[in-house]
Amino acid sequence: MSVKNILLAQYDVHNALFNNVIADITDEESNQTVAGMKNNIKWIAGHMLWDQGILAVIGDIKVNIPWAYHFMSKEGATEDDLKAPACELPTLQMIRDKWEEILPVIRNGLESLTDERLAQKVDMPHPMYKFIIR
Numbered sequence: 001m002s003v004k005n006i007l008l009a010q011y012d013v014h015n016a017l018f019n020n021v022i023a024d025i026t027d028e029e030s031n032q033t034v035a036g037m038k039n040n041i042k043w044i045a046g047h048m049l050w051d052q053g054i055l056a057v058i059g060d061i062k063v064n065i066p067w068a069y070h071f072m073s074k075e076g077a078t079e080d081d082l083k084a085p086a087c088e089l090p091t092l093q094m095i096r097d098k099w100e101e102i103l104p105v106i107r108n109g110l111e112s113l114t115d116e117r118l119a120q121k122v123d124m125p126h127p128m129y130k131f132i133i134r
Contacts, residue, residue, distance in 0.1 A: 003118050007110060011055070015103055018048060022092060030092040045095050046071035052099070052106060059109030063102045067095075 001009075022030070022045055030042035039047070050071040056063045067090050090098075 003115070004111070004113060007113075007118070008107065011107060011110060015099075018045070018099065019096075022096060025092060027091045027093065042089055042092050042095070043071060045092060046089065049095055049099055052102060055106050055110065056102070059106060059113060061106055061109035063105060065098060065102070066090075 022041070025041060027042070030045065031040050033040045046067060049065060053063065053065060055061075
């Protein structure tokens with residue numbers, strides 16, 4: 001199996017797992033944490049959406065994830081980001097809808113990668129969010 005086929009198969013599994021895990025969770029339930037002081041389900045789903053931006057960069061794809069600032073990790077945030085006022089999170093359905101919107105765009109971009117591009121080291125500047133918020 002080629003590297004590209006492995007990448008695409010993994011991407012398809014990633015998509016199926018994302019949708020399966022949040023399938024029956026209401027927005028109200030998504031605001032709850034699973035245990036203690038951990039991130040709530042909505043934040044985890046939003047952060048996974050934010051992570052799609054990494055694949056977009058690898059595939060040289062431009063996507064718009066309007067709430068990316070809400071879901072970046074502290075390691076990916078600038079000092080100004082951390083000082084920003086708290087804002088309302090999107091609903092779980094909005095996160096799901098955005099996922100479904102960018103899924104085929106990212107997959108097509110990954111499918112179009114050449115073998116030479118797949119063999120290259122990805123230079124990923126940090127913080128990542130600068131490349132996924134347009």
